[in-house]
Amino acid sequence: MSPNYKFQGWMGLDKDAAKGKMVWQEYTPKPFEETDIDIQITHCGICGSDLHVLRSGWSASLYPVCVGHEIVGVAVRVGSKAEGGIRVGDRVGVGAQSSSCLKPDCEQCSGGAENYCQNHQTGTYSSKYPDGSKSYGGYADYWRGPSHFVFKIPDALPSDVAAPMLCAGITAFSPLKRLGAGPGKRVGIVGVGGLGHFGILAAKALEVDKLVALSRTSSKKADALEMGATDFIATDEDEDWAAKHANSLDIIICTVDSPKMPLAKYLRLLRVGGTFVQVGAPEDRLPPFNILPLLAKDLKIAGSSVGSPAEIREMLDLFAKKGVHTWNNNVPLKDANKAILDMDAGKARYRFVLVNEKHVSQVERNEARENKL
Incomplete structure (x- = not known):
């Protein structure tokens, strides 16, 4: 009928x-x-x-x-x-x-x-x-x-x-959950937008120890901290950000998809055994990077879909x-x-x-x- x-x-x-x-x-x-x-x-x-x-x-x-x-x-x-x-x-x-x-x-x-x-x-x-x-x-x-x-x-x-x-919510939540985000874990969320704000909200709900939001400028810093981020990195406003925060994160969820994003610097933030997960889906290619940091710290680069x-x-x-x-x-x-x-x-x-x-x-x-x- x-x-x-x-x-x-x-x-x-x-x-x-x-x-x-x-x-x-x-x-x-x-x-x-x-x-x-x-x-x-x-x-x-x-x-x-x-x-x-x-x-x-x-x-x-x-x-x-x-x-x-x-x-x-x-x-x-x-x-x-x-x-x-x-x-x-x-x-x-x-x-x-x-x-x-x-x-x-x-x-x-x-x-x-x-x-x-x-x-x-x-x-x-x-x-x-x-x-x-x-x-x-x-x-x-x-x-x-x-x-x-x-x-x-x-x-x-x-x-x-x-x-x-x-x-957007599940796209951010799924890799966090699968990688064991929770107490004892340090998480970074690249991009404070539709996907990124869910990354922050989800990581907070999972009760991670450290939650860092990364964005090009500090224009969204107040929002990110209100959402639950414990720290904020404005990558265009501090030339030494990658060195200052090196080896500080277990998981990075990347919600941006620009071919110009500083992928190599993001990888520097990971601790030994850390994982970088790309969830933003680009129309362009991601930037090239040197494989040696992955070998030196047992890093993993992954993708995740919904x-x-x-x-x-x-x-x-x-x-x-x-x-x-x-x-x-x-x-x-x-x-x-x-x-x-x-x-x-x-x-x-x-x-x-x-x-x-x-x-x-x-x-x-x-x-x-x-x-x-």
Whole structure:
């Protein structure tokens, strides 16, 4: 049976979409399966990935494309074989991944690392499901996809706060958790932006001993310290910063992706056995570096991509328990074109969240009606 609602959203028709030229129009979602869930979207975070895809920065995008993969809303249709105990009316969310092979003989999917499945992955937008249908994201009224990648949102996390956690939050949290960030560990976060501010918030929630924020200038120092950083390094304002802070960190999470970033100096900050993790995804190449420091100190350079469903649930529960609060600016969904331009201009402090005011009002009316019963 067809739903009594339409799938429509802000569509990028070509590379000019990244210049604030998305168009609101209807589209056809994937065919509904009994393992799927439909979400009436109330909030969607704006991610740097959205801009990369709108302009085909990483590779050719599957235009027309509806971006947005930090989605929170209300489950309005739940298949008979849906996972997670989700029911119609539950507040739920979905992040950057919407599908993987989920086969029992897949080492990654069976081992709780679906985000690294090597057989098949579907991104939440500009990607394809196994049946060949396209995926569409959250700058829209509704979203449809597999329930395995849909998560209940804890009551303690407001929807606008939770939405950016589903991509930016987990991208920072996952490598920290896997590398044992916690008491006794010293962590550095490179870049105080949408990803970086979550790196600071997550490391604080994990109770690391030392938490250093690194940025080119000191313009964000006060914010970083308020978020939980115990120290701040402005790399453009002190020529000797790498020498002064050498051998001081166990883990560095790098959220920036500039080909001009001082990678060799970042590596100097690591202690013996330390790990540098790149989470910012560049369109350009990273700068070259000398391999000898890695040999001399048993250093590791790694990459990390979003997180598994289990890690996302763990993160949401921890953030709810610890009172982690996204530093976000809410923008009406109707102003999405302006918002992506502001995002590209670096105006977010530190995450823009699109609010589907029509659906938020409807949810509030429904909740008020239930409270009276």
